[in-house]
Amino acid sequence: MGEINNWELMQLDNKLSESDYMQLYYTLFREETCNILYKKPEIYEFIDKVRTKFNYMSKSGKANIYWCQQQFKYSRLLLPDIEDWKRLYIVLNIPILEEFVNDRLTISGKIGGNVHLVMNRVWDVIDVDKIKSFKSSEEISDYIFNRCISFIPMDEIANNMYEYFFRQYSDYESFRISSIINELGTNNSIKKYIVPEKEYRELKVENKSIGKAGVIDVLLRLLDDSYAITDYKTGKPKYYYNQFYDGCKFPSDKWEKKDIEREITEYFLLVQEGAFKVINENDMIEMDPINVRFGRILYLSDWVNTCQYVEINPEMIVDSKKTDDIIEDCVNTGFFRRRITQYCPINCEFYQVCKNSYEFRKKYKDLSKKVDEAFLYFRKN
Secondary structure: OOOOOOHHHHHHHOOOOHHHHHHHHHHHOOOHHHHHHOOOOOOHHHHHHHHHHHHHOOOHHHHHHHHHHHHHHHHHOOOHHHHHHHHHHHHOOOOOOHHHHHHHHHHHHHHHHHHHHHHHHHHHHHOOOHHOOOOOHHHHHHHHHHHHHOOOOOOOOOOOHHHHHHHHHHHHHHHHHHHHHHHHOHHHHHHHHOOOOOOEEEEEEEEEOOEEEEEEEEEEOOOOEEEEEEEEEEEOOOOOEEEEEEEEEOOOHHHHHHHHHHHHHHHHHOOOOOEEEEEEEOOOEEEOOOEEEEEEEEEEHHHOOOOOOOOOOOHHHHHHHHHHHHHHHHHEEEEEEOOOOHHHHHHHHHHHHHHHHHHHHHHHOOOOOOOOHHHHHHHHO
16 A cells, blocks of 8 residues: 555644654644644644644635645645634734634634624514514514523623624615515415525534535525525625626626635535534434525625625536645645745735745855845845
C-alpha cells in the first residue's frame, strides 16, 4: 500500500499512528508559530483538533484560498480557535488590542452564533394558526420578532444587535410567509411550507462518498415540494444579482458571485447520495434522497436584495471541484502561497504572525533590516 497523503490523513475519523502525526507535523505544522505553541504529545491533540475543524470548515472559509493561501493556512489550519490565536500573539510578544480581540473574536462571534441558534429554535414555538389569523405582514413580523427576542437571556437583551438582526429576520420571514399565503390561501396544507422541518434546520451532515462535512442552516420546502438551501449571514452582504440603490444600478462583483456559487454548491454536494445526518459524535443516520435545485446566501442586513435563489448548475459543480483541488494540493505539498499587498497590515489579523514566521525570517535572513522593512521588501519583490 502506498503512503497516505496529507489530504487523506486530514479526513480520517480515527486516531492516527505516530508516523502519520509526524507526517502532518513536518509537512504542515512545523514552523515557528507551531513549534512555540505545542510540544509532543500536545501536538497530537492540536492536530486532532485541526483535523476536526478542517472537515467542518465553513463553506465561505474555503473561498479564502483564492485570496491568500497563507492566510487560509493560518485561519483554517494553524489556529483552530480563539484561545490559540491569542496565545500565539502572547508568545510572539505581539501587542494585542483588547478592543480588536473582543469585537472581532468574542462579542460578534457570540451574537452570530446566538442569532443562528434562535432562528432554528424559534420554529418550535411558532403557532401557524395564529399567523393565519393576522391581517397584515406587519403583524406576522411582530409576532415572529417577539418569539425570537424571548430566547435572549436578560443580561444580554440590552445589546441592540439582537434587536436589529431579529427584526431583519422577522421582516424576511413575514415576506416569505405572506407570499405562501397569497399563493395557497390559509388552508391546512400550508404549514409544511411555512414551518421549516425540524430535521432540516441546523442540519449537520457528513458525506463520506465525497469526503465533505458541514452544517446547513435550513432546507426550505418550496411550493413544488422540492427544497432550497438557505445559509444565513450576519456580516457584510455579498450580492449575486445587480442591485439598485437610490435609482442607481450597482453591478454585482464577479468575485462575490463566484464566492456565493461556490458556497451554495458545497452545501448542495453535501446532501447528495451518501449523505448522513449527524446526531452526535457517535451516531449518524443515512438521509433519504432529497430534491435540491436552488440555494442562496441570505444576508440579514440586506435580505431584500439577497433573498433571491440561485439555480445550481453543472458549471458550479465543476468549479467547486477546482476549489477542492487547490486546497488538496496545498495540504499535500505543505506550500501555501502568500499574497502580499499594502492592505495586509490593515485587513489581515495574521499580518503580525506572517511577518514573524520562521518561513519569512529564513527566506530573508540575509537582510540586516528590521522586520517591518524586510516585510516591505518582501512585498515589493
